[in-house]
Amino acid sequence: MVGVSSSLHTRAASVQTVVQTPAASVAGLPVLRFPVSGKLHKQEPKLESEFVPAFSARIVSQKKRNVTAGVGARGRAIRIMSAASNPEQLKAAREDVKKLIAEKKCNPILIRLAWHDSGSYDKNIVEWPRRGGANGSIRFLPELGHGANAGLINAVKLLEPIKEKYPDITHADLYQLASATAIEEAGGPKIPMKYGRVDTRGPEECAVEGNLPDAGPPDPSDHLRKVFYRMGFSEKEIVALSGAHTLGRSRPERSGWGKKETKYTVGDNVGAPGGQSWTVQWLKFDNSYFKDIKAQSDEDLLVLPTDKILTEDSEFKKYTEKYAEDQDAFFKDYALAHAKLSELGSKWDPEGGFSIDEAPKNEPVPQKFMAAKYSSGDNSLSDSMKAKMRAEYLAVGGSPDKPLSSNYFLNIIIAVAVLAILASLGALSPLDVS
Ligand code: HEM
Numbered sequence: 001m002v003g004v005s006s007s008l009h010t011r012a013a014s015v016q017t018v019v020q021t022p023a024a025s026v027a028g029l030p031v032l033r034f035p036v037s038g039k040l041h042k043q044e045p046k047l048e049s050e051f052v053p054a055f056s057a058r059i060v061s062q063k064k065r066n067v068t069a070g071v072g073a074r075g076r077a078i079r080i081m082s083a084a085s086n087p088e089q090l091k092a093a094r095e096d097v098k099k100l101i102a103e104k105k106c107n108p109i110l111i112r113l114a115w116h117d118s119g120s121y122d123k124n125i126v127e128w129p130r131r132g133g134a135n136g137s138i139r140f141l142p143e144l145g146h147g148a149n150a151g152l153i154n155a156v157k158l159l160e161p162i163k164e165k166y167p168d169i170t171h172a173d174l175y176q177l178a179s180a181t182a183i184e185e186a187g188g189p190k191i192p193m194k195y196g197r198v199d200t201r202g203p204e205e206c207a208v209e210g211n212l213p214d215a216g217p218p219d220p221s222d223h224l225r226k227v228f229y230r231m232g233f234s235e236k237e238i239v240a241l242s243g244a245h246t247l248g249r250s251r252p253e254r255s256g257w258g259k260k261e262t263k264y265t266v267g268d269n270v271g272a273p274g275g276q277s278w279t280v281q282w283l284k285f286d287n288s289y290f291k292d293i294k295a296q297s298d299e300d301l302l303v304l305p306t307d308k309i310l311t312e313d314s315e316f317k318k319y320t321e322k323y324a325e326d327q328d329a330f331f332k333d334y335a336l337a338h339a340k341l342s343e344l345g346s347k348w349d350p351e352g353g354f355s356i357d358e359a360p361k362n363e364p365v366p367q368k369f370m371a372a373k374y375s376s377g378d379n380s381l382s383d384s385m386k387a388k389m390r391a392e393y394l395a396v397g398g399s400p401d402k403p404l405s406s407n408y409f410l411n412i413i414i415a416v417a418v419l420a421i422l423a424s425l426g427a428l429s430p431l432d433v434s
Pocket residue numbers: 009107108109111112115150151213214215216224241242244245247248249250251252254255256257304306
């Protein structure tokens with residue numbers, strides 16, 4: 001029998017004394033059992049399984065320094081020295097993540113994994129990793145067993161072969177890389193990502209339970225503000241980030257929310273079937289989430305209490321309306337909010353992180369030459385030199401403070417051309433003495 005796990009996202013009404021088998025939905029993965037007894041929220045999440053993830057005990061050495069070419073935080077090509085992640089391996093891992101997504105259609109759960117790693121962040125705590133955030137601690141059993149993380153073992157397992165193939169990247173970077181890639185591969189905006197997150201090293205560095213949002217709190221707008229303000233987000237960012245629900249589904253056996261299946265979550269091309277999606281095309285990243293939560297006209301589409309409030313609270317509603325109308329505005333705000341989410345609480349090596357994308361190729365704007373622009377402004381030229389330069393400019397009809405008139409060059413070109421024509425006609429030949 002399939003039941004529900006303890007979860008911050010879980011409806012108390014759905015409590016049953018049963019076990020769930022979240023891993024069953026990903027072919028080939030070992031089955032995990034979360035014993036559930038009596039009341040939700042009270043139990044110690046415990047994994048009882050023959051399966052012990054390799055990462056539960058391994059402490060990855062981060063002493064080695066990766067030295068490769070990368071792109072600095074300001075977009076300039078630089079040599080990266082990072083004890084965290086190797087930029088070349090990150091780029092190669094990104095290609096593997098794309099293949100994984102194409103095969104498994106697992107964009108949504110990869111996004112949820114990264115968000116739940118980040119979403120434990122508390123901006124009021126300075127100390128790392130006690131402040132929570134994007135530090136890879138979700139891979140350890142105590143945190144993976146938090147009620148809100150039910151089902152995320154599947155995402156961790158999906159990424160583990162890629163982590164093994166690229167040992168010189170951190171889990172924290174890999175999870176965020178996979179999430180941003182999942183958004184982009186689903187047709188969403190390019191996320192301006194940074195890398196170089198240092199990993200937490202053991203279960204004792206896991207985040208505390210209870211920092212992720214609950215889908216059905218008594219006062220959803222107050223709850224969303226409390227939880228997301230704690231992470232340092234604004235109302236605009238709360239609404240933009242909620243737009244990630246344009247992808248994916250809710251499964252009653254994981255969170256307690258949603259239908260077992262709908263007409264949109266069965267059939268070919270849906271990855272593991274089941275659950276209830278927020279949108280019809282839930283593997284395509286667009287602004288349909290905002291249109292659908294406004295319309296609330298399809299029984300097969302999910303609207304959680306925390307989604308509904310985005311159409312009711314006046315401050316949230318402003319952005320919901322805007323994003324429903326204007327997909328470009330949603331993409332722009334989402335990309336920035338997602339990048340911010342991906343960096344919450346992270347410790348960076350090198351300081352400030354680095355990019356693995358080429359610097360944006362800004363088309364150089366052609367400018368007229370203006371001598372004053374090239375002056376250092378430190379009065380290093382003597383007055384007599386300045387006077388001499390000024391005189392030379394004035395002699396050719398220009399000024400050091402003004403762009404040279406293009407007519408000046410044009411006149412010279414015309415004069416040279418005339419002389420060349422005359423010379424070819426023999427008019428100016430010094431040998432012509434007749
Ligand atoms: C605003 C507060 C939020 C609440 C209350 C909430 C709640 C939930 C719940 C209950 C599920 C279903 C989980 C399951 O049964 O498997 C879910 C799934 C999901 N959430 Fe959220 N979420 C919130 C914010 C976010 C944010 C900020 C993101 C990402 C930026 C996100 C991304 C996702 C994705 C992609 C899924 C689908 C996972 C899948 O299909 O496996 N959520 N969320």
